[in-house]
Amino acid sequence: MDPVVLDSLDPLIGRLRARGYAVVGPTVRDGVIRFAELGSAADLPRGWSDEQEPGRYRLRQGDDLVFGFAASPDSAKRYTQPPRSSLFRWRDGVAEETPVEAPRVALLGVRACDLAAIAVQDRVFLGGRHPDEAYRARREALFLVAVNCAVPSGTCFCASMGTGPRATTGFDLALTELAEPHLFLAEAGSERGGELLAELPHRPAGPADLEAADEVSRTAAARMGRHVDLDGVKERLVEQRESPVWNEIASRCLTCTNCTMVCPTCFCTTVEDATDLAGGGAERVERWDSCFTLGFTELGGAPVRGSGAARYRQWLTHKFSTWVDQFGTYGCIGCGRCITWCPAGIDITEELERLR
Amino acid sequence: MTHKTIRVGGLTRVEGEGALLVRARAGRITDLQLRIYEPPRFFEALLRGRDFTEPPDITARICGICPVAYQMSACQALEAICGVTVDGPLRDLRLLLYFGEWIESHTLHIYLLHAPDFLGYPSGIAMARDHRPVVERGLALKKAGNELVAAVGGRAIHPVNVRLGGFYRAPTRADLAPVAERLRRARDLALETVSWVAGFDFPPVEHDYRFLALTHPGEYAILSGTPAVSDGTRFPVEDWPAHVVEEQVPHSTALHARLDGSPGYLTGALARYALNSARLSPLAREAAASAGLGPVCRNPYRSIVVRAVEVVHACDEAVRIIDGYTEPDAPAVPVTPRAGVGHGASEAPRGTLYHRYRVDDAGRIAETDIVPPTAQNQARIEEDLRALLEPRLDLPVARLTELSEQAVRNHDPCISCSAHFLDLRLDHG
Amino acid sequence: MIPTPYRVRSRRPDRADTVTLTLEPVEGACPPFLPGQFTMIYAPGVGEIPISISGHARSGGYLQTIRAVGAVSRALCGVRVGDVVGVRGPYGTHWDLAATAGMDVVVAAGGLGLAPLRPVIRELAAHGARYGRISLIAGTRTPATLLYPRELARWARDFDVLVTVDHPDRAWKGPVGLITKLVDRIVFDPARTCAFVCGPEIMMRATAERLMGRGVPAHRIAVSLERNMKCGIGLCGHCQLGPLFACADGPVLGYDRVAALMEVKQL
Amino acid sequence: MKKLAVWKFASCDGCQLTLLDCEDELLRVAARVEIAYFLEASSSRDPGPFDLSLVEGSITTPEDAERIRHVRRVSKHLVTIGACATAGGVQALRDLSDVKEFLSVVYARPDYISTLERSTPISAHVPVDFELRGCPIDKRQLLEVIGAFLAGRRPVVPAHSVCVECKARGNTCVLVAHGTPCLGPVTQAGCGALCPAFNRGCFGCFGPMETPNAAALKPRPDQKVLQLYGSRSWGQRDA
Numbered sequence A: 001m002d003p004v005v006l007d008s009l010d011p012l013i014g015r016l017r018a019r020g021y022a023v024v025g026p027t028v029r030d031g032v033i034r035f036a037e038l039g040s041a042a043d044l045p046r047g048w049s050d051e052q053e054p055g056r057y058r059l060r061q062g063d064d065l066v067f068g069f070a071a072s073p074d075s076a077k078r079y080t081q082p083p084r085s086s087l088f089r090w091r092d093g094v095a096e097e098t099p100v101e102a103p104r105v106a107l108l109g110v111r112a113c114d115l116a117a118i119a120v121q122d123r124v125f126l127g128g129r130h131p132d133e134a135y136r137a138r139r140e141a142l143f144l145v146a147v148n149c150a151v152p153s154g155t156c157f158c159a160s161m162g163t164g165p166r167a168t169t170g171f172d173l174a175l176t177e178l179a180e181p182h183l184f185l186a187e188a189g190s191e192r193g194g195e196l197l198a199e200l201p202h203r204p205a206g207p208a209d210l211e212a213a214d215e216v217s218r219t220a221a222a223r224m225g226r227h228v229d230l231d232g233v234k235e236r237l238v239e240q241r242e243s244p245v246w247n248e249i250a251s252r253c254l255t256c257t258n259c260t261m262v263c264p265t266c267f268c269t270t271v272e273d274a275t276d277l278a279g280g281g282a283e284r285v286e287r288w289d290s291c292f293t294l295g296f297t298e299l300g301g302a303p304v305r306g307s308g309a310a311r312y313r314q315w316l317t318h319k320f321s322t323w324v325d326q327f328g329t330y331g332c333i334g335c336g337r338c339i340t341w342c343p344a345g346i347d348i349t350e351e352l353e354r355l356r
Numbered sequence B: 001m002t003h004k005t006i007r008v009g010g011l012t013r014v015e016g017e018g019a020l021l022v023r024a025r026a027g028r029i030t031d032l033q034l035r036i037y038e039p040p041r042f043f044e045a046l047l048r049g050r051d052f053t054e055p056p057d058i059t060a061r062i063c064g065i066c067p068v069a070y071q072m073s074a075c076q077a078l079e080a081i082c083g084v085t086v087d088g089p090l091r092d093l094r095l096l097l098y099f100g101e102w103i104e105s106h107t108l109h110i111y112l113l114h115a116p117d118f119l120g121y122p123s124g125i126a127m128a129r130d131h132r133p134v135v136e137r138g139l140a141l142k143k144a145g146n147e148l149v150a151a152v153g154g155r156a157i158h159p160v161n162v163r164l165g166g167f168y169r170a171p172t173r174a175d176l177a178p179v180a181e182r183l184r185r186a187r188d189l190a191l192e193t194v195s196w197v198a199g200f201d202f203p204p205v206e207h208d209y210r211f212l213a214l215t216h217p218g219e220y221a222i223l224s225g226t227p228a229v230s231d232g233t234r235f236p237v238e239d240w241p242a243h244v245v246e247e248q249v250p251h252s253t254a255l256h257a258r259l260d261g262s263p264g265y266l267t268g269a270l271a272r273y274a275l276n277s278a279r280l281s282p283l284a285r286e287a288a289a290s291a292g293l294g295p296v297c298r299n300p301y302r303s304i305v306v307r308a309v310e311v312v313h314a315c316d317e318a319v320r321i322i323d324g325y326t327e328p329d330a331p332a333v334p335v336t337p338r339a340g341v342g343h344g345a346s347e348a349p350r351g352t353l354y355h356r357y358r359v360d361d362a363g364r365i366a367e368t369d370i371v372p373p374t375a376q377n378q379a380r381i382e383e384d385l386r387a388l389l390e391p392r393l394d395l396p397v398a399r400l401t402e403l404s405e406q407a408v409r410n411h412d413p414c415i416s417c418s419a420h421f422l423d424l425r426l427d428h429g
Numbered sequence C: 001m002i003p004t005p006y007r008v009r010s011r012r013p014d015r016a017d018t019v020t021l022t023l024e025p026v027e028g029a030c031p032p033f034l035p036g037q038f039t040m041i042y043a044p045g046v047g048e049i050p051i052s053i054s055g056h057a058r059s060g061g062y063l064q065t066i067r068a069v070g071a072v073s074r075a076l077c078g079v080r081v082g083d084v085v086g087v088r089g090p091y092g093t094h095w096d097l098a099a100t101a102g103m104d105v106v107v108a109a110g111g112l113g114l115a116p117l118r119p120v121i122r123e124l125a126a127h128g129a130r131y132g133r134i135s136l137i138a139g140t141r142t143p144a145t146l147l148y149p150r151e152l153a154r155w156a157r158d159f160d161v162l163v164t165v166d167h168p169d170r171a172w173k174g175p176v177g178l179i180t181k182l183v184d185r186i187v188f189d190p191a192r193t194c195a196f197v198c199g200p201e202i203m204m205r206a207t208a209e210r211l212m213g214r215g216v217p218a219h220r221i222a223v224s225l226e227r228n229m230k231c232g233i234g235l236c237g238h239c240q241l242g243p244l245f246a247c248a249d250g251p252v253l254g255y256d257r258v259a260a261l262m263e264v265k266q267l
Numbered sequence D: 001m002k003k004l005a006v007w008k009f010a011s012c013d014g015c016q017l018t019l020l021d022c023e024d025e026l027l028r029v030a031a032r033v034e035i036a037y038f039l040e041a042s043s044s045r046d047p048g049p050f051d052l053s054l055v056e057g058s059i060t061t062p063e064d065a066e067r068i069r070h071v072r073r074v075s076k077h078l079v080t081i082g083a084c085a086t087a088g089g090v091q092a093l094r095d096l097s098d099v100k101e102f103l104s105v106v107y108a109r110p111d112y113i114s115t116l117e118r119s120t121p122i123s124a125h126v127p128v129d130f131e132l133r134g135c136p137i138d139k140r141q142l143l144e145v146i147g148a149f150l151a152g153r154r155p156v157v158p159a160h161s162v163c164v165e166c167k168a169r170g171n172t173c174v175l176v177a178h179g180t181p182c183l184g185p186v187t188q189a190g191c192g193a194l195c196p197a198f199n200r201g202c203f204g205c206f207g208p209m210e211t212p213n214a215a216a217l218k219p220r221p222d223q224k225v226l227q228l229y230g231s232r233s234w235g236q237r238d239a
């Protein structure tokens, strides 16, 4: 189906809800744009924008746009790989698989970088010899409505990672918000996306609409706050394994895990085994873990990567080097979340530059 | 038998650690000491020099059973210095928090600490073997109280959401709606509790107590009010130091309080009820009547009934407040420091809890004075014991011990609270 | 990632802190395994750990030799015959014996490293004719911690078996000290030798380096990586060593692929 | 049936109350473990020995120093519960002199550091099998520890930062988004990131996380951080 123009997002939200999706999108909460379930388009953060820099996020009044802000601390990861999920229960020698919770969720407002992150996770969880069926179920229950970025933040660098700002693949629908007149250009990226679009009140997009949308993405690309030079980065990080820079970074790093927690591609988990003291059964739960915790690499009672320097090195090297060996893609998609949400304001783009 | 010594090494089923020592000779008690040997923790010294915003969090740590009481008395004393009043929905939230603590603390005492005395068990858990549904009811009721504290304060013990001027985050109506649902059920459990405890067998004892409690024109005073005495005396909380004087007694790490010159007054459930029973919610009043409580109750054993009635009141009022709750515009009113002295008192589950602070103009605390309920009651509890034991000195020591522990438990003393205010070192020589 | 219930068919204490369990599925048969592979064994309510398969029981079950070092291994060592535990796998890469036909073989084990190598040694003992000269060298802390002493004695009839200990007791007459010394004492033709090395990381490095010093190329030295594993199938991230997942790319890997990685501290 | 004992030293009672606050689990737990000594809850005084002793409170008097040795003697496993027993508690802002980075985060007053010199954690007196953190301890963690000791496994009580739980819970980071000082990055998880969930900075009631880098968290001089918990080891632990 060719691109069309929508006046309002309410019919879209309504249709999705009618199909049994919980529509989840950006809202304002606690002074930050957060994902939450939407009742109608009125819940969207119209008129809000954000300022993001290393270790700092502030909401501010912006242009009269519905999507006039950049990445939020939430990403699709919370839905594809929830922070905690039960794997199985064990009772009297019988393992009982916990039914996978895969709610039908329509994510409205994911960005090109988020789609790239989902593609990276797909490779991690579905690309190997032992695909993760729970991930597959949750992934398949998602309906993705992307929004092309108009206002990147100070910590964004998707343009240099080649993952944005325009969504080209991996979505069911993609919207571009146009300012004057205020409209949404909508394109379908899947069959079900096309079917849904056809049901919405719309008119065909004209060349002016298409040009306006292109202009949005062009301007956004030019306004990226940050940049990474990928040339030779994979080899460089391996060569720099013994660099003194790691120690210097470690002196500033809190090893608090925030970067890995907000990163939409970081996938490391651990499991917790619990016995039900009162009842007698046992349960195994999987939860987010991070290469920054000591328990993560414990071996024979001591962590393999005991120093903060070794743990930071693991994270950055994984993202930009060994991830490529393992999965044929970078582990970073340039969303800048780890930069903004690092309480110490450590900036991976800057550290990569220093590790030249 | 002319000499007799009763020694209870560690009082059980009370909060904190205390002991009892009674010496008798020729049918007369020569020495009776409710000993609070719990080591002092010097909170008043600890607060000196700290920022005026910190007492709610620090003094909460005096007692894990009634942290909210400490937070509320501290907030009000300090807000008084800064000239701030907290009312409207923020005051309602404070009341909710406090009611939650009352429900939790009273129910704990009723079911797990006190009732086993009447039914003859060493503990609530042992009692559950024969009376499981009853104990389960108690636990469910207690849980409702904890859930209310957690919904407003973040967690049941040492809530984190309290600050001078209000809260860090005001719960939404949606946050509180499910709590109200559970409280409605809890209210029924509380009514059942009243009829359950009303049926206990109470020794026919009456003491001529001098009661002290807060009073409030519009409500059954809990969060704030004017101290009043059953003899008709009434004084603003600012005058507390003129009326209540603490003195050190050698056998205790807690201070004994004197009211208007003489020791031996009582604060707590019986006092509140005696001074304020007319202000109980209609449902609680009804429950009190059906349990056979008159306007005043002087039988310490029946304090369990009064507590149960107060739980009904707390559930009932909490439901009413949540139903009428409107979210405040801001979670707290701004508070800026200024030099001065402030007094605050509120009704902890165990009685009136008074705080006084002196703050300099930079907002540093220069002086603190905290008078917890059990320190006030200690002398009176000793009198109860004397009256109980003296006529019965020929009973076996084991039985006397049992009776003494029960008599102490009647007043739900909180020894952790009482022990932490001494600015002196113990001499262990 | 759900474990399959396996019944403990037999439990044989090997040493003070080590037992060998025979595990068979409660229903059905054990999936086939290759020497060097491991399973994830779940002690109900306690946890799940990777344990190598140390052999095939005659009945078809897995033999798994476990040393009690922590909570899960202690729980597994403490099971009784008839108990049910959970098993996933077998997972991971294997010792490639097929590529070894006709060559000299050096098997080097440090401590518990003998367990994952046992299927290899059993194969060598059973079909010695298929290979060139065979040597087994092993190191252990004390004579009392030496695994499979009776089997070692039996194997010694078929090929060279040398054992060294760190701390000898009075009865010990054999070599004392590092296993690398044994590398110098065995006979093989470096140009046509394959080595299988398993043990603590430093032991594997030292042994591999010594073998290379004697002319064995790195790619013909196989080592087995030990890292903390939670999923065992490349999804949880714990067991990474640089570009490798020990569970999926390993545990058995050519030394040529890991030599440089093992040199880096805290990688 | 295994025997459980609960002991109290200088403390507020909150941590032992946590056991009674397990309203849904208490009776079922009591059916599987004999709660043999617990003065706050029961008049029966079993002399022991006990399979598991939970110890609340810090040691502040010579009598208590003696009593804790007795507790150790009659206990197979001894687990301390709460900040008082584990680190000396609110009453023990001491030992700060040797952790300079930490001092820069807190504003403790020397006058009361010396006042409270005598409040020492249980581990300063007897060997401790496990230290459960928190002021008060967390209910789920308490049940986990009891369950783990009785089942013979390692308790799942991670030593990483509060931030891990904060992000998992979906809180907004108050430090990054509001500039509110927050000790979460240097504090051990366990509370479920409670304070940030209520829009306030963590004040460290679970004590230092496994590798606290307090120097990297220095708040601006004009920012106040409530710091209640001194500790033996809030400095950078060498790894």
Ligand SMILES: Cc1cc2nc3c(=O)[nH]c(=O)nc-3n(C[C@H](O)[C@H](O)[C@H](O)COP(=O)(O)OP(=O)(O)OC[C@H]3O[C@@H](n4cnc5c(N)ncnc54)[C@H](O)[C@@H]3O)c2cc1C
Pocket (backbone or CB within 6 Å): A299, A300, A301, A302, C038, C047, C049, C050, C051, C052, C053, C064, C065, C066, C067, C068, C069, C070, C071, C072, C073, C074, C112, C115, C116, C225, C226, C227, C228, C229, C251, D154
């Ligand atoms: C591929 C592979 C194959 C393996 N094959 C075998 C095999 O065949 N046989 C075998 O026995 N092992 C084998 N292992 C090793 C085995 O997996 C580990 O011994 C096991 O994971 C230990 O788990 P645990 O729960 O028993 O000990 P853990 O509790 O994880 O503890 C391990 C170590 O930490 C110490 N420790 C325990 N608790 C603590 C604590 N609270 N703080 C600090 N330190 C602590 C213990 O003393 C012990 O030294 C293999 C490992 C791998 C990766």
Ligand code: SF4
Pocket (backbone or CB within 6 Å): A259, A262, A263, A264, A265, A266, A319, A331, A332, A333, A334, A335, A336, A337, A338, A339, A348
């Ligand atoms: S590493 Fe940072 S910028 Fe890259 S994807 Fe992760 S959070 Fe985004």
Ligand code: SF4
Pocket (backbone or CB within 6 Å): A256, A258, A343, D162, D163, D166, D167, D171, D172, D173, D174, D175, D176, D182, D183, D184, D185, D193, D196, D201, D202
């Ligand atoms: S609010 Fe505090 S605990 Fe939460 S992520 Fe931010 S720094 Fe960490």
Ligand code: SF4
Pocket (backbone or CB within 6 Å): B160, D162, D184, D187, D188, D191, D192, D193, D194, D195, D196, D201, D202, D203, D204, D205, D206, D207
């Ligand atoms: S966030 Fe920090 S201060 Fe608040 S409860 Fe948790 S550990 Fe305690």
